[in-house]
Amino acid sequence: MPQSAERIKDHATLFNEPEYLALFERKKALECGASTETVAKQSEYVNSWEYREKNLAREALTVNPAKACQPLGAVFAAVGFERTLAFNHGSQGCTAYFRSHLARHFKEPCAAVSTSMTEDAAVFGGLQNLVDGLANAYAVYKPNMIAISTTCIAEVIGDDLTAFIQKARKDGSIPEDYPLPQAHTPSFVGSHITGYDAMVKGVLSNFWNGKTREPNDRLNIIPGFDGYAVGNNRELKRILAEFGVDCTLISDVSEVFDTPTDGAYRMFDGGTTLKAVTEALNAKATIAMQQYCSEKSLELAASVGQETAAFHYPMGVGATDEFLMKLSELTGKPIPESLEKERGRLVDAMADSSAWLHGKTYSIFGDPDFVYGMTRFALEMGAEPIHLLSTNGGKEWEAQMKALLATSPAGAKAQVWTGKDLWAMRSLLATEPCDLLIGSSYGKYLERDLGIPLIRLTFPIFDRHHHHRFPVWGYAGGLRVLVTILDKILDLLDVETAKTGISFDLVR
Numbered sequence: 001m002p003q004s005a006e007r008i009k010d011h012a013t014l015f016n017e018p019e020y021l022a023l024f025e026r027k028k029a030l031e032c033g034a035s036t037e038t039v040a041k042q043s044e045y046v047n048s049w050e051y052r053e054k055n056l057a058r059e060a061l062t063v064n065p066a067k068a069c070q071p072l073g074a075v076f077a078a079v080g081f082e083r084t085l086a087f088n089h090g091s092q093g094c095t096a097y098f099r100s101h102l103a104r105h106f107k108e109p110c111a112a113v114s115t116s117m118t119e120d121a122a123v124f125g126g127l128q129n130l131v132d133g134l135a136n137a138y139a140v141y142k143p144n145m146i147a148i149s150t151t152c153i154a155e156v157i158g159d160d161l162t163a164f165i166q167k168a169r170k171d172g173s174i175p176e177d178y179p180l181p182q183a184h185t186p187s188f189v190g191s192h193i194t195g196y197d198a199m200v201k202g203v204l205s206n207f208w209n210g211k212t213r214e215p216n217d218r219l220n221i222i223p224g225f226d227g228y229a230v231g232n233n234r235e236l237k238r239i240l241a242e243f244g245v246d247c248t249l250i251s252d253v254s255e256v257f258d259t260p261t262d263g264a265y266r267m268f269d270g271g272t273t274l275k276a277v278t279e280a281l282n283a284k285a286t287i288a289m290q291q292y293c294s295e296k297s298l299e300l301a302a303s304v305g306q307e308t309a310a311f312h313y314p315m316g317v318g319a320t321d322e323f324l325m326k327l328s329e330l331t332g333k334p335i336p337e338s339l340e341k342e343r344g345r346l347v348d349a350m351a352d353s354s355a356w357l358h359g360k361t362y363s364i365f366g367d368p369d370f371v372y373g374m375t376r377f378a379l380e381m382g383a384e385p386i387h388l389l390s391t392n393g394g395k396e397w398e399a400q401m402k403a404l405l406a407t408s409p410a411g412a413k414a415q416v417w418t419g420k421d422l423w424a425m426r427s428l429l430a431t432e433p434c435d436l437l438i439g440s441s442y443g444k445y446l447e448r449d450l451g452i453p454l455i456r457l458t459f460p461i462f463d464r465h466h467h468h469r470f471p472v473w474g475y476a477g478g479l480r481v482l483v484t485i486l487d488k489i490l491d492l493l494d495v496e497t498a499k500t501g502i503s504f505d506l507v508r
């Protein structure tokens with residue numbers, strides 16, 4: 001046997017042993033799969049322009065969309081509040097998916113529970129599941145707040161959350177004054193960013209409705225759904241401290257997705273306090289770091305009389321400038337010298353490396369705000385975007401992207417794709433390739449099939465570790481993005497030049 005108790009092999013090497021290779025061949029024969037020649041012929045065809053036209057015309061089927069479903073975003077938003085339990089009214093399997101998806105990215109457990117609706121609840125309604133589920137969750141986990149969102153099953157049968165929650169309170173499952181914000185998050189529309197927005201709005205409404213606003217000079221910031229939230233939220237707090245700005249982050253997951261290993265399990269850690277959320281009503285303004293994660297929440301903030309502003313995942317020089325200038329405008333405080341110095345360092349680094357970055361062609365996929373922010377920074381680096389794809393981007397986003405691309409001659413070759421999935425991206429890259437692909441771990445299949453190197457810079461990143469611990473926002477974050485891209489470019493150059501030895505230089 002290739003493996004024994006004395007010689008444990010990792011699966012990556014174990015399954016290359018002759019015994020397993022022979023087993024795979026027998027399996028192939030048993031499955032009566034297509035011949036190697038047929039597979040090769042079809043692979044060639046799916047790389048053609050003819051197939052691309054058919055693929056882009058596809059309407060009735062989605063293959064590997066670059067988005068997740070609404071309640072995943074609602075769970076992410078919920079756990080960003082102090083001792084808050086994310087509670088899904090729906091199937092257990094959905095909640096298992098949200099938990100595993102977030103845990104695989106952050107390498108941290110993500111607590112969330114469900115009402116475990118099964119066949120009977122799907123037919124007769126999930127009222128009893130919700131009443132019993134709330135009683136159990138409250139008694140067992142002792143959260144300070146339970147944030148309720150729905151999965152497809154509850155939405156398809158039309159369960160009335162508000163009425164069910166009233167019944168749960170009436171039955172004594174949960175105290176009358178206990179906070180139970182809710183969000184309807186049907187997954188057959190929108191995506192995780194819509195669900196995030198719905199839950200943030202649900203929490204704000206829960207604490208703001210019926211209260212009188214007494215305006216002060218504080219600011220609220222909604223970070224949005226962000227795979228780099230641990231690093232980015234901390235960076236945001238550092239920038240605000242440098243500025244001397246009093247601010248409340250609305251849903252701060254930076255602690256709960258980065259708990260230390262010190263012998264104590266923390267089901268809840270950190271998060272925006274419920275007191276701070278209540279007082280956030282009085283803030284002068286609410287700022288969204290990602291417009292498309294916060295549209296409804298900003299509408300609510302505006303409706304109570306706050307000023308609002310929205311950004312697109314501010315990375316790089318110009319986007320950070322705008323964010324800091326907005327902070328300065330809202331607070332009347334000058335941009336601190338320390339941050340101006342950081343700006344100069346980022347510009348210096350970009351200039352140092354411009355020879356390697358200039359003219360490189362990129363394709364980028366992900367959430368609309370990320371693709372916008374990344375494209376803007378890529379243009380600043382002198383790169384030429386080619387395919388810019390957001391499955392959950394809409395018409396407004398498309399117009400914003402085109403306006404951004406029009407600001408630079410480097411944007412002339414770019415094409416913006418909204419509502420398309422990663423199978424469409426495959427056809428785009430096969431017919432019009434580029435130097436580098438920027439996106440999530442799901443891009444690794446495109447990298448393997450088409451030979452376009454992938455740079456992982458957005459959620460989810462399952463197959464690399466700890467990226468989320470470092471910021472990508474602000475000038476300091478921009479430096480990290482710059483280094484990540486440069487490392488990939490220079491590593492590839494070393495591999496290429498090592499083949500002949502020509503230009504395999506020590507100094508780059």
Ligand code: SF4
Nearest residue numbers: 069094097151152187
């Ligand atoms: S799409 Fe619907 S069924 Fe699937 S995981 Fe999301 S909520 Fe559950």
